[in-house]
Structure formats: structure tokens, C-alpha cells
Amino acid sequence: MTLQGNAVCLGADIDTDVIIAGRYLRTKDRRIWADHVFEDLDPALAARMKGAIIIAGPNFGCGSSREQAPVALKEAGVVGVIAPSFARIFFRNAINVGLPLMECAEVRCRDAAPVSFSPEGGWVEVGGVRHTATPLSDRMLDILRHGGLVEYWRRQQ
Amino acid sequence: MSTLSERILGAPAGSFVDRAVDRAFVHDGTGVLTLEAWRRMERERLACPERLSMLFDHITPANNSTTAALQAELRTFAAERGLHFSDIGGGICHQLMSEGIVCPGEVVVGADSHSCTLGAFGAFATGVGATDMAAIWASGSTWFRVPETIAIHLEGRLRGAAEAKDIALDYVRRLGMDGGTYQALEFLGEGAGSLSMENRLTITNMAVETGAKTGLFYADAVTAYYLGEYGNRTLPQAVGEGRYARELTLDLDDLVPLIAAPHRVDNGAPVTEFEAVEIDQVFVGTCTNGRYEDLARFAGIVAGKKVAVRTIVVPASRSVLLKAAETGVLSTLIEAGCTVGPPGCGPCLGAHMGVLGEGEVGLSTANRNFRNRMGVGAEYYLCSPSTAAASALRGAIASPEGLA
Numbered sequence: 001m002t003l004q005g006n007a008v009c010l011g012a013d014i015d016t017d018v019i020i021a022g023r024y025l026r027t028k029d030r031r032i033w034a035d036h037v038f039e040d041l042d043p044a045l046a047a048r049m050k051g052a053i054i055i056a057g058p059n060f061g062c063g064s065s066r067e068q069a070p071v072a073l074k075e076a077g078v079v080g081v082i083a084p085s086f087a088r089i090f091f092r093n094a095i096n097v098g099l100p101l102m103e104c105a106e107v108r109c110r111d112a113a114p115v116s117f118s119p120e121g122g123w124v125e126v127g128g129v130r131h132t133a134t135p136l137s138d139r140m141l142d143i144l145r146h147g148g149l150v151e152y153w154r155r156q157q
Numbered sequence: 158m159s160t161l162s163e164r165i166l167g168a169p170a171g172s173f174v175d176r177a178v179d180r181a182f183v184h185d186g187t188g189v190l191t192l193e194a195w196r197r198m199e200r201e202r203l204a205c206p207e208r209l210s211m212l213f214d215h216i217t218p219a220n221n222s223t224t225a226a227l228q229a230e231l232r233t234f235a236a237e238r239g240l241h242f243s244d245i246g247g248g249i250c251h252q253l254m255s256e257g258i259v260c261p262g263e264v265v266v267g268a269d270s271h272s273c274t275l276g277a278f279g280a281f282a283t284g285v286g287a288t289d290m291a292a293i294w295a296s297g298s299t300w301f302r303v304p305e306t307i308a309i310h311l312e313g314r315l316r317g318a319a320e321a322k323d324i325a326l327d328y329v330r331r332l333g334m335d336g337g338t339y340q341a342l343e344f345l346g347e348g349a350g351s352l353s354m355e356n357r358l359t360i361t362n363m364a365v366e367t368g369a370k371t372g373l374f375y376a377d378a379v380t381a382y383y384l385g386e387y388g389n390r391t392l393p394q395a396v397g398e399g400r401y402a403r404e405l406t407l408d409l410d411d412l413v414p415l416i417a418a419p420h421r422v423d424n425g426a427p428v429t430e431f432e433a434v435e436i437d438q439v440f441v442g443t444c445t446n447g448r449y450e451d452l453a454r455f456a457g458i459v460a461g462k463k464v465a466v467r468t469i470v471v472p473a474s475r476s477v478l479l480k481a482a483e484t485g486v487l488s489t490l491i492e493a494g495c496t497v498g499p500p501g502c503g504p505c506l507g508a509h510m511g512v513l514g515e516g517e518v519g520l521s522t523a524n525r526n527f528r529n530r531m532g533v534g535a536e537y538y539l540c541s542p543s544t545a546a547a548s549a550l551r552g553a554i555a556s557p558e559g560l561a
Contacts, residue, residue: 013334013421017530022507025186026216026224028193040529059335059368063527064506065270067190067286085338087368089270093286137173139300149288153198153295 001145003100004116005053005079007126008045009109012057016069016090019061025068033072050077053117055109055126058083061090070094080117082107082124082133095140098148104133119144160306160399161373162341165262165281170305170400177298179263179280182210183290184250185217185224186506187268188231190287195294203238204297210241212253217245217501220509248474248500251275251444255358256476257387261376261394266293271444271524273364276341277357278384279376279394284365304341304370305402307332311348313410318557320454321356322446322522322541325363326415327407330425337369340402344374348409354383355450362445363524366422414556417539420528428544431554437517439468439549440531441495441542442503446522447473449480451542456486458546458560459493465552468495469511471503495549507531520548 018041020033027033038045054060054073060083061069070093073081080100084107094101102117104124113127122135136144146152160170168174183191188211203209211231219225235242243253250267251274259265261279266272268290275282285299293299309328315321328342342364344357352360357374364372374380375394384391414428441447441455452472470490472478478500481487490497504511505523513519513532522545526537540548543557 015527017507017525017527021529021533026189026221026227026508028189028227040533059338062334062368063270063525065187065268065272065284065286067187067288085335085368087335088339088370089284089286092289096286096288139173149292150194150197153200153292 001120002116002118003053003080005051007109007111007113007115008048008052008054009111010054010056013059013062014056015063016061016066017063019069020066020072025066030071030075033068034075037072037076046076049073051079052077053079053115054081055107055115056081056083058085060086062087065089067093067097070097070099074099082117095143096149098144100144102133102136104131107131159397160341160401161279161343161375161394162281162304162306162371163399165264166301166303168303170303172303173300174303175298175300176264178208178266178293180208180210180254180259180265181267181290181293182212182250182254183268184215185213185228185231186215187287187290189227191268191290191294192231192234194288194291198291198295200295203294206239208297209294210254211235212243212247212250213245214249214501215506216508217499246475246499248477249444249447249502251362252447252473256474257384257389260384260389261380261391266299270365271362273369273371274358274362274444276364276371276373277354277361278380279373281371283371302339304339306341306343306399307337308401308404309342309344310346310404310406311344312346312406312408313348314351315409315412318414318543318560319412320541320543321352321359323412323415324407324409325360326417326425326539327412328405329363329366330423331405332367334366334421334423335368337364337367340369342367342369342372343399344372345396349374350377353450354379355448358448359445366524414541414544414558416544416554417526419526419536419538422525422539428540428554428556431538432556434554435518436466436520436548436553438511438513438519439464439466439545440504440511440519440521440523441545442471442473443505443523444473445524446542447471447477449477451522452477452481452490453486455542455546456489458543458557459550460489462493462550464494464549466549468549469498469503470495471498472500474500504531520545520554
């Protein structure tokens with residue numbers, strides 16, 4: 001799969017409290033999470049998530065294990081996330097809810113630049129410049145192709 | 158020889174393994190999405206209900222009707238399916254799992270990032286998200302990448318007013334918020350052996366604040382004695398010469414009380430650099446520092462005096478509260494002017510029971526001081542229970558040196 005979108009640049013150590021604040025967690029309504037995504041970082045960001053590929057600094061998704069964080073991003077229209085490193089629970093959660101993401105050490109972000117990336121091919125392209133990224137494992141790719149772990153499990157029955 | 162993680166997971170670092178889990182738990186927050194994902198997986202039965210726990214701690218008692226309805230659904234499910242269940246007032250999931258349930262060598266998975274706490278028993282304990290947990294409910298197992306390990310050698314012994322929380326704040330500031338990502342931390346050395354089980358739980362609790370998958374102490378006589386009190390017989394784990402990705406030495410003899418300043422957990426420095434920072438509220442509790450020893454140390458300092466700022470104390474579990482009541486610690490806290498909350502997470506996650514307002518400054522024994530987490534526009538400093546006590550008396554950040 002090759003994914004395409006427009007870059008939204010974020011800094012290092014973006015924690016899951018900032019992605020979706022604790023005060024919005026007690027609901028099953030995914031739109032609420034999407035509407036309030038990144039609210040405490042920059043309330044204007046939620047409107048820019050449709051078709052976005054987030055390019056962030058190291059340790060994206062650190063902190064709480066809340067799965068509402070990758071769900072909020074996906075529900076808001078985020079195509080994928082690229083960062084030099086991810087907090088491991090966020091990384092697993094993103095794959096499990098069908099949000100593609102990749103580790104890429106060298107990528108430089110330019111806000112709104114066209115971005116494409118391939119989780120199988122192991123590359124990220126920003127504004128026409130291609131960078132090497134860490135490909136996902138076969139199992140993670142399989143889960144992503146199913147759209148997440150729930151669908152993956154349903155097919156395994 | 159292998160690291161403790163490699164031994165428990167049965168494969169060298171870097172391997173991917175599927176492992177049956179010995180204990181798996183959710184709380185009232187992550188349980189909601191876990192149940193939803195599990196239902197969507199359309200499995201008839203839970204693979205091993207006897208290994209599953211559901212422990213209410215995050216917003217307990219419920220703060221509104223929406224939360225109450227979500228909790229009611231979980232409560233009914235737990236009863237129908239025979240899960241080990243703890244309702245409001247029972248306490249924090251990690252604390253309850255530490256009260257005689259988790260044993261050395263086990264694989265323990267919790268739907269909460271601070272599940273690494275239970276590595277204090279020499280178990281491989283880590284946090285997962287809700288959908289991973291749903292798959293564990295369905296299959297009884299999950300996959301792991303066996304982590305590389307950072308060895309943290311604790312030399313010497315704690316002296317003066319420094320305590321376990323200061324060890325935690327020290328290794329977090331040295332490693333940084335992503336210094337342990339994808340890795341495990343192992344706590345070794347003479348200093349590790351000298352620490353009580355409660356102290357060890359405080360230290361492993363913050364492993365995830367470096368990004369680490371878990372933090373482990375080797376089971377020893379201290380572990381065996383603690384678990385023996387709950388009727389569990391355990392054997393010590395031999396400390397071998399593992400192959401470590403990195404080694405770090407902390408000299409406990411020289412350690413002083415520390416503060417993690419807003420808004421980063423790795424933003425640590427000696428308390429003395431923050432003295433006179435005025436505070437609006439002190440919060441003592443959480444899976445980091447809500448245990449009996451923590452409350453007793455805090456009470457020992459405020460005994461016979463009055464706190465100068467509003468001070469919230471939340472015991473980590475019902476048994477902690479009960480012990481505090483039996484020993485007089487509870488009445489000491491109340492007489493000093495503290496507000497005592499029901500066992501659970503309290504205001505730590507920023508949902509209820511002590512959230513700060515815009516521009517307010519809080520001092521907390523919790524593990525996270527992320528921007529806006531415990532109140533939009535507020536600032537939170539992290540510290541030990543002793544530092545919290547000295548500061549509560551003054552109304553400003555103060556060192557506990559000479560008070561403890």
C-alpha cells in the first residue's frame with residue numbers, strides 16, 4: 001500500500017494526553033475524540049487533520065495507553081504518522097486500529113508539502129524527496145491490510 | 158546468561174514471540190473499548206476468564222451519568238463472565254495486582270501504561286491498548302518483541318530525605334522521556350536489594366516515563382517475604398550476567414530529593430532549586446506513591462501541624478486505607494487538614510476530584526506532569542511524599558531534609 005496526504009508538522013514527545021485529553025475519554029462516540037484532537041496543543045489543528053500525514057519528532061504517542069488517541073487521529077481523517085520513533089503502546093494501538101505509521105529517522109517536515117509513504121516498501125517521500133524508513137513486520141502489515149486487529153481476528157475464525 | 162526479560166519470554170532480545178499471559182487486567186477506562194473490540198471480534202467465549210481482572214479505579218465513583226452507564230455495562234459483563242472484579246473503592250489496578258496476585262516469572266499484561274509497575278516482582282509486566290487486550294480475552298495470549306535491556310545499578314543506600322521516588326525521578330531525568338523506548342529496565346545492585354517491595358513498585362512504576370516496556374527487579378528474600386504475607390511461596394531469581402544495551406549507575410548515597418518541573422517528567426532537578434515556588438494544591442497518591450509507607454511518611458511529617466494549602470490524599474487501595482485507619486495515620490492526616498479521597502486514581506488523569514484551574518500550581522506524587530493533564534492551564538510539579546509533606550506545611554515547594 002502507498003499512502004498519500006499533506007504534511008502537518010509536529011514536535012517531539014507528543015503525548016497521548018495532548019492527542020486527546022482525559023476529559024473526553026468517557027464516551028463511545030468517536031466523533032467527540034476527532035473533534036477535540038490536539039485541542040490542548042493547538043485548537044486549530046483538528047480542522048487540518050483530513051488527509052493529513054503527521055510528521056513528528058521522536059517519541060510520538062508517549063504516556064497513557066489510551067487507544068482513543070490513534071482512533072481520534074484516524075476518525076479525524078489522518079492518513080498516517082511518520083516519526084523517528086514512537087512510544088511502543090501507541091505504535092501497537094495504531095496498527096491495531098488500522099492507522100498506518102512508520103519510523104523514519106531522517107525525514108524533514110515542510111508544512112502542507114505533499115507526502116507519500118509505503119509501509120511495505122520502507123520509504124517516505126516529502127515534496128519529491130525520498131527517504132528510507134523502517135518497513136513494518138509482515139504481521140503488522142497483515143493487520144493493517146485488514147483495517148485493524150478486530151477485522152484480522154474476524155477473518156481468522 | 159540472559160536478561161530477566163529474555164528468560165521470562167524464552168527468547169533472545171529482538172525476537173518476536175507469542176506468549177500465553179498469566180494475568181491480564183483492564184480498568185473502568187480501558188475496559189470500555191476492550192469490551193467493544195472483543196464483541197466486534199465475535200468470539201463466543203473468553204479464552205481464560207480465570208486469568209482476567211477488571212478493576213475500577215480511574216473515575217470512581219462515577220462523575221456523571223455517562224460514566225455511570227459505561228461502568229454499569231462493564232460491571233454486568235464481569236459478573237456474567239466470572240472475571241475477577243473490583244468495584245469503586247477497591248483501589249488502583251496496579252496496586253490490587255500487587256497485593257498477592259502477581260508472582261515472579263509471570264507474564265502480566267494490563268490495559269494501562271503503568272502496568273510496568275508489576276515488574277517489581279520479577280514478572281514481565283507491560284501495558285497494552287484496548288484492542289490488544291480484546292485479542293488476549295479471545296485467545297489468552299499475545300505477541301511481544303523481546304526487548305533489549307538497560308541495566309540500572311543502584312549503588313549504596315538511601316540516606317537523608319531521599320527516597321524511592323527520587324530514584325525514579327533520577328533515572329527518568331538521566332535516560333530522558335524516550336531513553337528507554339522499546340527496551341526494558343533492570344534494577345540491580347546492593348541498593349536494589351535494600352529496597353522494600355513498596356519502594357520497588359514506586360521505581361518500576363515510572364519505567365514507562367522513559368518509554369520502556371517494563372522495569373524489573375529480581376525476586377529475592379524481600380519479594381518472598383512480601384508475597385508470603387499473602388500466602389504465596391516464591392523462589393528467588395538468580396541474577397546473571399545479561400547482555401545489556403546500556404548500563405547506568407545511580408549512587409544512592411549521594412541522592413537528594415528531586416522535583417520534576419512542568420511539563421516534562423524528565424525535567425528533574427534538586428528540590429532546593431525550586432524552594433519558594435508557591436503552590437495552590439498538594440496531591441498525595443497514585444500508583445506511584447499512594448501506598449501505606451508513602452502515606453505514613455507524609456503523615457509523620459505533618460503530624461501535629463496544619464497544612465498551609467489544600468491537600469488531597471488518595472490511598473492506592475482499600476487495604477492501604479484500612480491500614481492507615483488502624484495505625485492512626487488516617488487521623489493524623491485528617492487532623493493536619495488533609496482531604497482524604499476514596500481509593501483510586503484521584504485527580505491524576507485530570508477527570509475529577511482535584512483538577513486544577515487556569516494558572517494554578519500543583520505539587521503531586523504522581524508520575525506525569527504533562528501540559529494540561531491535571532487541569533487546563535495549570536502547572537504540575539512531581540515529587541516524593543516527603544517533599545510533598547514539607548511543601549504542604551509551607552505552602553511553597555520545600556525540601557524535606559531534616560524533617561523526615
